[in-house]
Amino acid sequence: xxxxxxxxxxxxxxxxAGLPCTFVRLTxxxxxxxxxxxxxxxxxGKKMSPEEVETEVERLSAGGLVEFTGGExxxxxxxxxxxxxxxxxxxxxxxxxxxxERPLERVPAAVHKIVDVKCPASGEGGTFRExxxxxxxxxxxxxxxxxxxxxxxxxRDFIRAHDLGRKAGGVILSPAFNKNPGTxxxxxxxxxxxQRLAEWILEDRLEVRLGLQVHKFIxxxxxxxx
Ligand code: SF4
Numbered sequence: 001x002x003x004x005x006x007x008x009x010x011x012x013x014x015x016x017a018g019l020p021c022t023f024v025r026l027t028x029x030x031x032x033x034x035x036x037x038x039x040x041x042x043x044x045g046k047k048m049s050p051e052e053v054e055t056e057v058e059r060l061s062a063g064g065l066v067e068f069t070g071g072e073x074x075x076x077x078x079x080x081x082x083x084x085x086x087x088x089x090x091x092x093x094x095x096x097x098x099x100x101e102r103p104l105e106r107v108p109a110a111v112h113k114i115v116d117v118k119c120p121a122s123g124e125g126g127t128f129r130e131x132x133x134x135x136x137x138x139x140x141x142x143x144x145x146x147x148x149x150x151x152x153x154x155x156r157d158f159i160r161a162h163d164l165g166r167k168a169g170g171v172i173l174s175p176a177f178n179k180n181p182g183t184x185x186x187x188x189x190x191x192x193x194x195q196r197l198a199e200w201i202l203e204d205r206l207e208v209r210l211g212l213q214v215h216k217f218i219x220x221x222x223x224x225x226x
Pocket of ligand 1: 029030031032033035036037038039070071072099
């Protein structure tokens with residue numbers, strides 16, 4: 001496998017936000033979202049066997065929560081799926097952050113999938129694979145990262161058209177972060193003001209979670225490996 005980093009931090013972007021978590025960040029992505037905060041994963045990293053990844057996960061965490069992220073982890077699904085099956089058998093709770101563009105039917109059912117639907121301002125709108133919708137369960141969460149009103153309206157209409165509130169365990173609307181954030185650990189780095197997003201959600205009576213990237217309020221937003 002090609003791995004950018006394995007580290008221990010606080011989960012930041014789902015209903016698991018705030019919990020200690022071991023992150024396995026896989027190298028490479030086939031998308032290029034304009035606000036991507038992990039471009040350093042597009043190349044480089046180091047080769048590790050799935051057994052070496054498992055050993056490092058065990059060394060850092062000895063049980064608990066593990067998240068596979070990237071880049072796009074499902075580009076390495078041939079090695080990733082058996083690794084996830086082994087970690088599940090050892091009692092880990094697994095999260096998989098994925099762009100929604102790759103097929104997800106081979107992901108073990110016990111994994112909590114956090115699946116993006118890319119919005120227009122990401123530059124990758126239209127990449128969500130609608131054939132992934134039947135693979136969603138109540139364990140899973142669908143996430144929209146929003147840079148402004150156009151993205152919000154896209155997300156709102158998509159949620160309603162596909163009845164996402166019933167297909168997945170949760171729907172998250174999250175403000176995008178500025179491409180080059182300042183050092184402030186506050187909402188001034190959000191491309192969309194969270195207060196405005198909250199008002200829109202309440203006005204439209206959406207049953208969704210307003211997601212803030214918790215780690216960017218704990219550490220400086222540009223910090224890597226957190
Ligand atoms: S899918 Fe994720 S890793 Fe890939 S470009 Fe978009 S934000 Fe970056």
